[in-house]
Amino acid sequence: MERLSDLPNIGKVMEKRLVKAGINDAEALRQVGSKEAFIKLRLLEGDTCFNSLCALEGAIRGIRWHYLDCETKAELKRFFDSFK
Numbered sequence: 001m002e003r004l005s006d007l008p009n010i011g012k013v014m015e016k017r018l019v020k021a022g023i024n025d026a027e028a029l030r031q032v033g034s035k036e037a038f039i040k041l042r043l044l045e046g047d048t049c050f051n052s053l054c055a056l057e058g059a060i061r062g063i064r065w066h067y068l069d070c071e072t073k074a075e076l077k078r079f080f081d082s083f084k
Contacts, residue, residue: 002026009055009065017041030060035079042083050080 004015007026021040023029029037034056041048051065053076058065068076 004029004059007059008063009059014052014055017045020044026059029056034060034076038080050077053080 002025004010004018004023004026005012007029010018018024018029018037018041021037021044023032023037023040032040034053037056038048038053041052054065054068054073057072057076058068061068
């Protein structure tokens with residue numbers, strides 16, 4: 001079982017937040033996807049930011065979120081903006 005904090009972009013704090021939201025390991029994160037994980041965090045905390053959404057997507061892809069392509073970032077931004 002791969003720990004969440006073994007993934008890029010997921011430090012100890014984000015790992016604790018995800019576990020609190022019911023996402024306990026890397027496979028669970030991959031299964032729910034970045035958007036569903038974001039929704040779970042947002043419902044739990046209320047103030048989950050766009051960078052967290054990008055971090056989750058990057059973690060699933062195994063890359064630093066800074067390296068997400070422009071199209072993916074734009075699509076994630078549209079998704080994030082739908083929560084404002």
